[in-house]
Amino acid sequence: MPNYFSNRPPNFKPATINCGTIAAYRYRKNLKAEIEAGNLTKARAIEMLEDMLTIREFEEMIVKLRSGAYEPCKGYDYRGPTHVSIGQEATSVGACFGIAPDDYITSTHRGHGDSIAKGCVAIRAMPTEQLRQRLGTSDTNIPKSELVEAALEDHVYKTIAELFGKEDGYCKGRGGGMHIADFTVGHLGANAIVGGGVPIATGAAMAARYLQEKRVVCCFAGDGAYSNGVVLESLNWAAQSQFTNHLAGDHKFGIPIIFLIVNNHYGMTGRADDEVTGVACLARRGAGFAENNMHAEVVNGMNALAVMEAVKRAADLCRKGKGPVLLELNTYRYYGHSLSDPRFEYRTKDEEASWKAVDPIEQFEREMLNAKAITPKALEALKEKVRARNARAAAKAASAADPNPADVIAFMYTDTRADTVPERFAKTKIVKAPPEIKRQDGKLTYKDAIKEALYEEMLRDSRVIFYGEDVADYGGAFKVTKGLLEAFGRERVFNTPISEAAICGTAVGAAMAGLRPVVELMYMDFALMASDQISNQAAKWHYMSGAKAEIPLVYRVSVGGGKGYGGQHSQTLESVFAHIPGLYVVYPSTPYDAKGLLKAAIRDNNPVMYVESQLLYGIKGDVPEGDYLVPLGVADIKREGKDLTIIAWGPAVPDALKASERLAAEKKLSVEVVDIRSLVPLDLETILASVRKTGKCVVASQAISIGSYTGEIASVIMEKAFDYLDAPVMRVGAKNGIAPQSHVLEAAFLPNANDIFNAALQLF
Amino acid sequence: MADIVIMPKLGQATEESTIIKWHKKEGDLVKKGDVLFEMETDKAVLEAESFFEGTLLKIIVPEGVTVPVNPAVAFVGKPGETLPEPPPLPTTRQTPAASPTQQPAPTPLQAPAPTAPPPDGTPAPAKAATQIQPPAVPQRRPISPRARALAKSCAIDPSSIQGTGPNGRVTEADVIACLKIQGYDNIRISPAAKNLAMLNNLDILRIRGTGDGGRIMVQDVERAIREKPRPMSKMRQVIARRLTESFTTIPHFYVTVSADMTDLMAYRKELKDRGKSYTVTDFILEAVVLSLLEFPSVNSVAEGTNVRWRGSVDLGVAVSLEDGLVVPVIRNADSLSMPELRDAARVLTEKARSGKLLPDEMTGSSFTVSNMGMMNVENFHAIINPGEGAILAVASAIETAVVRDGKITARTMMKMTLSADHRIVDGAVGAAFINAIRSKLEDVELWKPLT
Numbered sequence A: 001m002p003n004y005f006s007n008r009p010p011n012f013k014p015a016t017i018n019c020g021t022i023a024a025y026r027y028r029k030n031l032k033a034e035i036e037a038g039n040l041t042k043a044r045a046i047e048m049l050e051d052m053l054t055i056r057e058f059e060e061m062i063v064k065l066r067s068g069a070y071e072p073c074k075g076y077d078y079r080g081p082t083h084v085s086i087g088q089e090a091t092s093v094g095a096c097f098g099i100a101p102d103d104y105i106t107s108t109h110r111g112h113g114d115s116i117a118k119g120c121v122a123i124r125a126m127p128t129e130q131l132r133q134r135l136g137t138s139d140t141n142i143p144k145s146e147l148v149e150a151a152l153e154d155h156v157y158k159t160i161a162e163l164f165g166k167e168d169g170y171c172k173g174r175g176g177g178m179h180i181a182d183f184t185v186g187h188l189g190a191n192a193i194v195g196g197g198v199p200i201a202t203g204a205a206m207a208a209r210y211l212q213e214k215r216v217v218c219c220f221a222g223d224g225a226y227s228n229g230v231v232l233e234s235l236n237w238a239a240q241s242q243f244t245n246h247l248a249g250d251h252k253f254g255i256p257i258i259f260l261i262v263n264n265h266y267g268m269t270g271r272a273d274d275e276v277t278g279v280a281c282l283a284r285r286g287a288g289f290a291e292n293n294m295h296a297e298v299v300n301g302m303n304a305l306a307v308m309e310a311v312k313r314a315a316d317l318c319r320k321g322k323g324p325v326l327l328e329l330n331t332y333r334y335y336g337h338s339l340s341d342p343r344f345e346y347r348t349k350d351e352e353a354s355w356k357a358v359d360p361i362e363q364f365e366r367e368m369l370n371a372k373a374i375t376p377k378a379l380e381a382l383k384e385k386v387r388a389r390n391a392r393a394a395a396k397a398a399s400a401a402d403p404n405p406a407d408v409i410a411f412m413y414t415d416t417r418a419d420t421v422p423e424r425f426a427k428t429k430i431v432k433a434p435p436e437i438k439r440q441d442g443k444l445t446y447k448d449a450i451k452e453a454l455y456e457e458m459l460r461d462s463r464v465i466f467y468g469e470d471v472a473d474y475g476g477a478f479k480v481t482k483g484l485l486e487a488f489g490r491e492r493v494f495n496t497p498i499s500e501a502a503i504c505g506t507a508v509g510a511a512m513a514g515l516r517p518v519v520e521l522m523y524m525d526f527a528l529m530a531s532d533q534i535s536n537q538a539a540k541w542h543y544m545s546g547a548k549a550e551i552p553l554v555y556r557v558s559v560g561g562g563k564g565y566g567g568q569h570s571q572t573l574e575s576v577f578a579h580i581p582g583l584y585v586v587y588p589s590t591p592y593d594a595k596g597l598l599k600a601a602i603r604d605n606n607p608v609m610y611v612e613s614q615l616l617y618g619i620k621g622d623v624p625e626g627d628y629l630v631p632l633g634v635a636d637i638k639r640e641g642k643d644l645t646i647i648a649w650g651p652a653v654p655d656a657l658k659a660s661e662r663l664a665a666e667k668k669l670s671v672e673v674v675d676i677r678s679l680v681p682l683d684l685e686t687i688l689a690s691v692r693k694t695g696k697c698v699v700a701s702q703a704i705s706i707g708s709y710t711g712e713i714a715s716v717i718m719e720k721a722f723d724y725l726d727a728p729v730m731r732v733g734a735k736n737g738i739a740p741q742s743h744v745l746e747a748a749f750l751p752n753a754n755d756i757f758n759a760a761l762q763l764f
Numbered sequence B: 001m002a003d004i005v006i007m008p009k010l011g012q013a014t015e016e017s018t019i020i021k022w023h024k025k026e027g028d029l030v031k032k033g034d035v036l037f038e039m040e041t042d043k044a045v046l047e048a049e050s051f052f053e054g055t056l057l058k059i060i061v062p063e064g065v066t067v068p069v070n071p072a073v074a075f076v077g078k079p080g081e082t083l084p085e086p087p088p089l090p091t092t093r094q095t096p097a098a099s100p101t102q103q104p105a106p107t108p109l110q111a112p113a114p115t116a117p118p119p120d121g122t123p124a125p126a127k128a129a130t131q132i133q134p135p136a137v138p139q140r141r142p143i144s145p146r147a148r149a150l151a152k153s154c155a156i157d158p159s160s161i162q163g164t165g166p167n168g169r170v171t172e173a174d175v176i177a178c179l180k181i182q183g184y185d186n187i188r189i190s191p192a193a194k195n196l197a198m199l200n201n202l203d204i205l206r207i208r209g210t211g212d213g214g215r216i217m218v219q220d221v222e223r224a225i226r227e228k229p230r231p232m233s234k235m236r237q238v239i240a241r242r243l244t245e246s247f248t249t250i251p252h253f254y255v256t257v258s259a260d261m262t263d264l265m266a267y268r269k270e271l272k273d274r275g276k277s278y279t280v281t282d283f284i285l286e287a288v289v290l291s292l293l294e295f296p297s298v299n300s301v302a303e304g305t306n307v308r309w310r311g312s313v314d315l316g317v318a319v320s321l322e323d324g325l326v327v328p329v330i331r332n333a334d335s336l337s338m339p340e341l342r343d344a345a346r347v348l349t350e351k352a353r354s355g356k357l358l359p360d361e362m363t364g365s366s367f368t369v370s371n372m373g374m375m376n377v378e379n380f381h382a383i384i385n386p387g388e389g390a391i392l393a394v395a396s397a398i399e400t401a402v403v404r405d406g407k408i409t410a411r412t413m414m415k416m417t418l419s420a421d422h423r424i425v426d427g428a429v430g431a432a433f434i435n436a437i438r439s440k441l442e443d444v445e446l447w448k449p450l451t
């Protein structure tokens, strides 16, 4: 059901707007009642207790390690963060027992508990064969119970090893405790950026919705995170009407995400209560974003059963397409933000004592004994088992091998690509009509070349979805994508809220969960709104996960210089992102390259920032119909010559070509123009070969020169081709200032063919 | 065994902590979770809780002492347990309680003082409070890396090429033009010779070829390599510097005499037969010492507008070595007997020849004798050692026909030339001084009591 035209007349009738009510602490049952009602088996209750004990033992280990008092690895120097969650175990375990083993979670810097619980639950549910694989054994005589036990111990070991920065850790020691992830159990990563994981969770849920997997995402984040912009953007994102109303056609299905506010009442030290927020209860946040308050509820986070029950209900809602759901878990962390936080500058010992009196583990143990779900002796044995298991794992981790320093930048990029499309995704259909693409004598405009690339790739692979602000019905601010909605429908092409961080962050989550999103930022300037999601999330997850995650996504960002739009709509910022390891950055200058590069970027399994220029949207050039790729990291010689090399990208390429013609006509100089096309990866060979040939070089881009990638290229040339240089390497860029609105000033500000011509003359 | 309580490392950056208060005394019972002590890090004051149960047996780190993280601070265990020897406290620092932390006074920015003496061994000038001059950057004619690389690969020296690039830079085009003008293409050179020339940074435009048709061959390059200037040895550089300084700043004048050594030679032989051995030099040295005592103005040195008399005769004796010359100094030669003087000269000469002279034994002479008697020379002029007023050059003793009492007769004559600093030694004084030496050498009776 693509096109839809709004038609709402004004309506100013007096009315009252009802914000509904929020239930709090509804859970009134206990363990005995749950067991009697058949909601929980004794065995499962013991598992819950075991996991809570495991988490506590694990975190007490961290505390003791810092004081040299952890016996099993005495003297081991643990270096790294100490954000323990002791006191919050019921939130991790209750939630992970409330969702299905193959549901996703995202977590936080205080996420040891979430990670341990998610792994334990998933491992117990694994088929025997998968357990064997996980443990690397082919012995079919080992009974499943032993396999599970071994896998649980291995889970604790890999978690500790990651904390200790060891090669055996879940992320090969690249991530550490704050970025631990295990995609094989549905753990999409803890996040050391407060709130940073929330749009990722939202994107993963979007993918689950799109793929109709009935999967739910459980997104853990603290009270502090719920003041962060990207989190609020995500709440709004998940609650968009278009997913559930007539625009969704026959797939009316809410985003299946459970936003779990783990309210331990403190950010680092800032108090959510009375200080840095204006509400007494964060569950109210839902009311701002969804008519149904997102089914918001406040839950006793010290009671694992209450958490499990609420999360189960939430997951059921999500699986019925009634998500998102917002749950506030009221809990407490016994320690400070980290061990260096003495915590008595901002809270009383009485407060701590009152929370310790309702300790989730002690409570649960009492209920277990009451319900005769465990004998005192068996309880002691369970505690001893957990203690001994953790001790063995810790001792093993302490003496495990460190990563090889020679591999310090291994795993930055994956070299895989979607060269073939799994059958399941290769079947796509045109909903209404293919987009109009005007080809004249084999020529297309730059912007139609982009559209054609998108169209071909979306046709090829249903995992490719496309979204951004105003990109659907309207076809984008510059009409680059006009017609794609009609071709593929709103499931695959949709407008987004004005939420750049969420646009870029949901793409990361969707990519983690199996899609290959292409998202558009209307102006490159706005990428700065989303810089965390681009730079800390998209760029870093492959490395931080020890190469386990692949983030196949494309950020299409449009540069607006030259139109008199002033300082906030005119920046050429690719150098900023070329400085972020983990991202690829490309910038085509011709229609041919625009199509081929975009197709290659979409098929690449790395996150690619695809920069396009509004100055070039209208230029025409030869673009073959159908499939061809311009590989990432391969420069193109746009003109051959022998006296001078001009290295350029983006709109500086046509300027360089113009300057070359003048240099030939007026100065009899033969100029070679190298269009690098990719800033990262950079085709150094082509650059150096040309400079070695000519001995003279100008590097030109539209960016201001301070900190520009032109400097990087000039310095590499100096390092690697010094003896071939017959003159200093010159750089051409915009004036080192802010883009002005006045067209007179902007003309003075931006570099042009004349500037390149003059720079070249200085070399002769 | 007792448990060791360790100073916890709480923050990643924390390097050291101070225990500001012990909450337990030695002998107190301690439960798990009890606050043992309060500690102060660079960031915060924290309470350290006990992980152990038992009695606080011993406090190793008392209040107010700052220690790096992780050393043992106390023992907890059963009363009466023997305790292990506590490890010595790594750097302990008393933090005076309740005194405001003191900032160290800011160190003024200072240019680093030069520490290494100048390479030639002259004493470093007194460290004056004058600004230190940045080392002068040698003026370089600009040449592009590409042009330099081309010149190198052609085995030519680009330093005389005129640059026509921006700022007069020599560019590739300039090198090419130079090659053309110099007829580089016509140079015939064997590949091996060219390689050798390149390796040795030789300019093949300047090598004369002796091969077929003027082809430059390996042996031509080898010759050019041998002809390449090479740096002087350190010793020679010192010699060169000092001699140049002396010869260009001291106005030398020369006065020569011939001493009749016939009688002294005979006496020397006679002494030798008696088992007393002296060299001719020993006599000359003693004659010089005695004469210097008579002519203090010769044992002096000019210093600017001053003249400084040297209170003792510190006699330099030039000793030639395989590659150069050194001048060991016989200190206080005027206080030595003739045998002592002889022995001192012998020891120092030995040391000089075997390279064992200490720097101290080569400095501070007031007069030098340079004897080339064994080199079969008629006469020569020496250059004054800087720091001295004169030097005596002694030539070979040669049988010569001389006129004595109107008859030609054969005598053993030895020429000596005094080079003197004319600023402080007048011609007449110089002449009288050298004649004093001569007459002593000719007077055998003088030597009898001395030897």
Ligand SMILES: Cc1ncc(C[n+]2csc(CCOP(=O)(O)OP(=O)(O)O)c2C)c(N)n1
Pocket: A108, A109, A110, A192, A193, A194, A195, A221, A222, A223, A224, A225, A226, A264, A265, A266, A267, A268, A269, A337
């Ligand atoms: C974007 C960002 N800002 C600040 C921080 C520093 N920081 C780390 S944890 C934290 C508090 C987070 O509070 P909350 O979300 O409530 O989680 P909690 O630590 O209480 O579990 C802060 C401010 C950060 N890591 N990321």
